[in-house]
Amino acid sequence: MILTTTGRKSGQPRRTAIEFHEFEGRPTVMSGWGTKTDWYRNLEANPLVTVQTWRGAQPAQARRITSEDELARAFQWAQGNPAMRGMMKLAGFEMTLEHFLAEKERFTFVAFEPTNEITPPPLQADLVWVWALLLPPALIASAAMVFNRTQWGLEKEAAYLLGFGTYWLFFCLLVPRILLGRVEFATILRDHVPLY
DSSP: OEEEEEEETTOOOOOOOOOOOOEEEEEEEOOOGGSHHHHHHHHOOOOEEEEEEEEEEEEEEEEOOHHHHHHHHHHHHHHSSSSHHHHHHHTOOOHHHHHHHTTGGGOOEEEEOOOOOOOOOOOOOOOOOHHHHHHHHHHHHHHHHHHHHHHOOOOHHHHHHHHHHHIIIIIIIHIIIIIIIHHHHHHHHOOOOOOO
16 A cells, blocks of 8 residues: 655655555554654654545544553454464564563554644655556557458458448547546547547
8 A cells, every 4th residue: 555644844745665464444554663763753743644545535533542452352363364373473573472462562553533624735656657568569469360350250341341440449548538638538538639
C-alpha cells in the first residue's frame, strides 16, 4: 500500500510504500524497525493519513495497537499468517504469546481506522506509460489471431478490414489522445472524435 503521512518537520505530504495485511477488517502494518522509521515518527506527530491500496485511496487515522487483548489477537493473527510469521521469524521473534506480551514494546503494530477528517492528498497515479507498453504486444497478438484464417474461418478481405479497424482504433484514436492529449479513456469513448 502507499501510505501518505504529513511530514513532522516540513508539513508536506510524505509517501511510503509499505506491506500491509488485513487484521479484523482494517489495513494493518507491522513496522520492522519499530518506532524509528520516519513514517512512524510522522504518525506520532499527526495520525491522519491517506491509505492507498488496490481498492483506492481512503482517509484514515493511524493507531498503534497497545492493549494486551488486541495485541494477543494480533499475535494469533500474525502466527496464522505465513507472511507475517516469516517476517517475525526473520527478525528473531520466535516466541510464545506470553513472551510476546512481556516484550510488547518491541513490536509496532499499526492499524488504520477509517475517518471523515481531512487527510494528506493521495498519490496521483499517472499510468499513461502503460499504454505504450501494452499496445504493441496487444496489436501483434490481435493481428496474429485475425490473420490466422484457418482458426477463425475468415476470408482474406474480412481479415484485412478487421486489422485496419484495429489499427485505426489504437493508433488514430486512442494512442494520440491518451499520450499527447492526456485524456482519460472514458472521455475518449464518450466523445469518439478521432485525432489525426
